[in-house]
Amino acid sequence: MDAPYAILERLEPGIARLLARNPSPFTYFGTQTYLVGDEELVVIDPGPDMPEHVEAIVAALDGRSLAAIACTHTHRDHSPASRALKEATGAPIIGCAPLVLESIGPRADASFDKEYAPDLVLADGQAIEFDNGKRLLAVATPGHTSNHLCFAFGDALFTGDHVMGWSTTVVVPPDGEMGAYMKSLDLLRQRGDRIFYPAHGPAVTKPMQLVRGMIGHRLQRERQILRLVGERARDIPDIVANAYPGLDQRLVPAAGGSVLAHLLDLQKRGMVEAGEGETWSKAKAA
Incomplete structure (x- = not known):
């Protein structure tokens, strides 16, 4: 075109x-x-x-x-x-x-x-x-x-x-x-x-x-990230690989940035926590 x-x-x-x-x-x-x-x-x-x-x-x-x-x-x-x-x-x-x-x-x-x-x-x-x-x-x-x-x-x-x-x-x-x-x-x-x-x-x-x-799409992505880090501690490449299957490799850095933005927002709200080796986990219940 x-x-x-x-x-x-x-x-x-x-x-x-x-x-x-x-x-x-x-x-x-x-x-x-x-x-x-x-x-x-x-x-x-x-x-x-x-x-x-x-x-x-x-x-x-x-x-x-x-x-x-x-x-x-x-x-x-x-x-x-x-x-x-x-x-x-x-x-x-x-x-x-x-x-x-x-x-x-x-x-x-x-x-x-x-x-x-x-x-x-x-x-x-x-x-x-x-x-x-x-x-x-x-x-x-x-x-x-x-x-x-x-x-x-x-x-x-x-x-x-x-x-x-x-x-x-x-x-x-x-x-x-x-x-x-x-x-x-x-x-x-x-x-x-x-x-x-x-x-x-x-x-x-x-x-x-x-x-x-x-x-709705962003809220769905947020729930997906919470589910993934709730299963086990994951780093951002691991989350991207599971949340964006088949993604064009040129867009992987952007997807990683988006995942990080979600994680930082969830951390601010007390829903996830950063761990060792740049991994993230679901926050433990108080």
């Missing part, structure tokens, strides 16, 4: 997208950059530092002014192009806070953008005002990263990497945190938006159904 790279696709009034040519097991066909507005625009997730993608964004503006460059988080498939786009247009970089952390072990997905420098950081509930009264509202959704924001435009929600229709989200410690991620999922469940536009993969047209399913 040929993905429509560098072609502006209009999704609904006031919302269009461009696809960056950075496909991978973690980005699907690539990062989707959204253009929001009519005469004055906001660009959401300008994407990786690829000149051809920045040129496509500038061409898609077609002479219209750019009010802001908004980033959901600072992984390198989302924010690096913000600098070239700011230089080309003069628009400010507004959105998530800067964040650079090293993961435990090699990163399974994109590393952090160390040069991300926002002109303004948005807190939960703050908005970018543009295009004669339109508002893009920041919705804090920590979990995938601690600085992750979604952006609400009316009843449409741009979900970055927090919710994707094609795959589950990678949650890798030390910055990815399972308890925060679950709370953020529940927040989206309570919001009741009409449609989700993720940074990777197709639009989610039944978002509440998907969010409920994602919450």
Whole structure:
């Protein structure tokens, strides 16, 4: 399948997208950059530092002014192009806070953008005002990263990497945190938006159904991990081998990070305990 790279696709009034040519097991066909507005625009997730993608964004503006460059988080498939786009247009970089952390072990997905420098950081509930009264509202959704924001435009929600229709989200410690991620999922469940536009993969047209399913999937994985460590002490590779049979080897590090995130959350709740040799066991009853 040929993905429509560098072609502006209009999704609904006031919302269009461009696809960056950075496909991978973690980005699907690539990062989707959204253009929001009519005469004055906001660009959401300008994407990786690829000149051809920045040129496509500038061409898609077609002479219209750019009010802001908004980033959901600072992984390198989302924010690096913000600098070239700011230089080309003069628009400010507004959105998530800067964040650079090293993961435990090699990163399974994109590393952090160390040069991300926002002109303004948005807190939960703050908005970018543009295009004669339109508002893009920041919705804090920590979990995938601690600085992750979604952006609400009316009843449409741009979900970055927090919710994707094609795959589950990678949650890798030390910055990815399972308890925060679950709370953020529940927040989206309570919001009741009409449609989700993720940074990777197709639009989610039944978002509440998907969010409920994602919450259920994570709770099921939690029960599975508790059962495995309840049988005997296990290290993370042992848990991954039993919990993810037949997993693509390219995704094993991500699965290990997800298992660790679950274990740390369960440990915080007093349900598992760390043992010798990097093993984990079910916590003994008091």
